[in-house]
Amino acid sequence: MKLFQKFFAELAALIIILIYISTLAVTVIHLDVGELATVQATLGIAHPTGYPLYTIIGFIFSKILFFVNTIYALNLLAAVYCAISVYLLVKLSYFVLDNLEITDENSKKKKKKNFSIELDESQKITISITIGWMIGLSKTFWFQSTSVEVYSLHLLLLSFILLFTVKAYFTGDSKYWYLTAVFLALGFSNHMTTILIIPGIAFLFFYKNRFNKPAFIIILKMLLIFTPILVLLYLYLPIRAAQDPVLNWGNPVDWERFFRHVSGKQYQVWIFSSIEAVKKQFEYFISTLPSELAYVGLVTSIIGIPYLYRLSKILFSFFLINFVATLLYSINYDIADIDAYFLLAYISLIFLSIGILIHIIKKISTKYVYTLLLIPIIMLSFNYTKVDQSRIYVFEDYTKTVLDLSDNESIIFSYMWDYLIAPSYYFQYVEGYRDDVNIIDKELLRRSWYFIQLEKNMPEVTVNIKPEIESFLKALQPFERDEPFDPNFLERNYRALMTALVEKNINERDFYITPELFQNEMQRGEFQLPQGFSLVPMELFFKVVKSPSEYVDADPTMINIRFSKNPGHYESTIRRFIANMMVYRIAYELQFKEIEKAKNIYLMLINNYPEQRIPQSIIEQMNQLL
Secondary structure, three states, X not given: OHHHHHOHHHHHHHHHHHHHHHXXXXXXXXXXXXXXXXXXHHOOEOOOOOOHHHHHHHHHHHHHOOOOOHHHHHHHHHHHXXXXXXXXXXXXXXXXXXHOEEEOOOOOOEEEOOXXXXXXXXXXXXXXXXXXXXXXXXXXXXXXXXXXXXXXXXXXXXXXXXXXXXXXXXXXXXXXXXXXXXXHHHHHOOOHHHHHHHHHHHHHXXXXXXXXHHHHHHHHHHHHHHHHHHHHHHOHHHHHHOOOOOOEOOOOOOHHHHHHHHOOHHHHHHEOOOHHHHHXXXXXXXXXXXXXXXXXXXXXXXXXXXXXXXXXXXXXXXXXXXXXXXXXXXXXXXXXOOHHHHHHHHHHHHHOOHHHHHHHHHHOOHHHHHHHHHHHHHHXXXXXXXXXXXXXXXXXXXXXXXXXXXXXXXXXXXXXXXXXXXXXXXXXXOOOOOOOOEEEEOOHHHOHHHHHHHHHHOXXXXXXXXXXXXXXXXXXXXHHOOOOOOHHHHHHHHHHHHHHHHHOOOOOOOEEEOHHHHHHHHHHOOOOOOOOOEEEEOOOOEEEEOOOOOOOOOOHHHOOOOOOOOOOHHHHHHHHHHHHHHHHHHHHHHHOOOHHHHHHHHHHHHHHOOXXXXXXHHHHHHHHHO
C-alpha cells in the first residue's frame, strides 16, 4: 500500500499508456500525419508555424526506436507525450488537494487549510487519479495520443506549465516561475496557442506578487530565460531550410520568409474572419461538449463549479480564465479541424470538477472510495470506439493504390491533402515507396516556396515550365509581400501555369488528375486542359489523353481498400471518391460497348458502396442489361 501511495501517479500513467497503445494507429492516417511524420523522420520544415522542437524530438525518437516502423515509432511518441501529460495532471491534482486555499465567508482574510486533515491519503489519491484520467480519456485529448500530431507535445508542455504555475502560486518559490518560463519557451517553439494560457498565468502571478518592483524583476528574469531558449529553437528553421530538406515548407531562409512562416500568415485569413464563423464554431463547441466528456464528465464539471468557487475563488478564477481565453480565441478560428484548439478549455473545465469530487468522497464510506474511478471508466467505455485508430488502414491503402496505378515517373495533379498528398509524403520520402511518381499539390502551387521544393524533388517536371513559373512568381511577389497587386493578372498566370504543367510534360510522362479537381475547378473553368486533350476515368483518377476515341483499359473491381466498420468523415470521403470514379467508369464502358465490364463495376458499386447516388440514366441502362 505504501508503494502504491508513493507511485500512484506513475501507475496511473502506466495504465493510461496501455490504453493509448491499444488505440494507437499502426500506420499513416488522415490530416497532417503523413507530412509531420516525414518532417520528423527527415528533419524537414513543417507547415506553419514550423514546430522545431516537435521535429527535433521526433527525429531523435525515431532513431532510438530504429527496430520498429518509423510511422509506428512516431505514433507511439504521441502516446508517450499524452501519458506523461496525464502523470503531470495527476500530480497537479494531488498538489492542489494538499495546498488548497479556502476563503472564510465572513472574512476577507484567506485561511489556508490543508485537506490532509479532512481527506486521507487514499481519498486524495483517488481524486487525483480521477481528474487525470477524466482529462486523459476525454475524446480530443485521447485522440492526440493515437497518431503523429503536434498537439500531443502541446499537451505535455501545457501540463508542465500548469503544474509549475500552480506550484509557484501556492509555494511562493520563484524557481517555479522560472521553470514556467522554460516550458513557456518550449511551448511557443511547438505551438503558438500556448499564448492562451498567458492570461491565467498573469492572473496568478500578479495576485500573488502584486504590481511592485520585486514582481517585475521576476518577470525580467523569466524573459531572460524565455527568450534565448525560444530563439535557439527557432534558429532550426533557417539553418535547416538552407540545407534544402526534402520537405521545406515556406523555405524560411531569410527574415521575410521566416516571419511569414512563424506568424502563420497564410492561415491568418481564417482568424477573426466573421461573426458567422464565430457563431458556427461556438455552436459546434456546445453541441460536441457532452460527447467530448462522455456526458458524465460534463455533468461532474458543471456541478463542481460552485463547489470549487466556495473552496478556492483563486483556483476557480485561474481555470475559468484559461477556459474563457481558449474558447474566445478558438471560436474565432474558422477551420474544420478545430477540436484540438479547445484542449485547454476541456482541461480547465474538468479541473473545475475537483470541488464536487471532494464533496462526494467525503460523503461515501472509506471502503467505497475507489468507486469515484467509475467516472473515468465510463468515459473510457464511451469514447473508446470513437478514438480507436488501431484498425485504420484506409489512408495507406488508398495512397499506395493510387501510386501503384500510376505509370513510371508520371504526374498526379491533386489537392487531396488529407487523403493522398500528406500520406504520400511519408510513403514516398521515408519508405521510398514508388518515389518515382510526381504528386503535385494544386493549392500549394500558389506559394512561391513550393517551387523550390518541386525543383529539388522533381526537377525533370519543373524544367519544362520554367517560363511559366517565372511569370507566375513575378505576379505573386506583391501578393505575398502585402503590396498592391492585380488579382486578375495573378489568376491568369496561375491558370496558365497549370495548363502548361500538362501541355509541356504530357509527351514525356503520363498525367493524372484526381476526382475533386475534375468535379470542382474543371467544372468551373478554373483549370483547363490544353487544346485537343481530354480525360478518361480510370480506377481512382482521370488520365489525360490526346485521343478520346481510343479505348483505355482500367479495372475498378480490382481496388481493395480496407475500410473500418464505422467509417468517419475522412474515410467516408474516400469511399465517395472511389464510388464516383466507378460511376464515371461505368458510363465510359457503356460508351465503348464494354457491357460485361460495365456490369461487373456496377454490381461491385451497388454491393460495396450502397450509399452512393447513381444517376438515373445509368440505373436504367444497367437494369436493362442485367
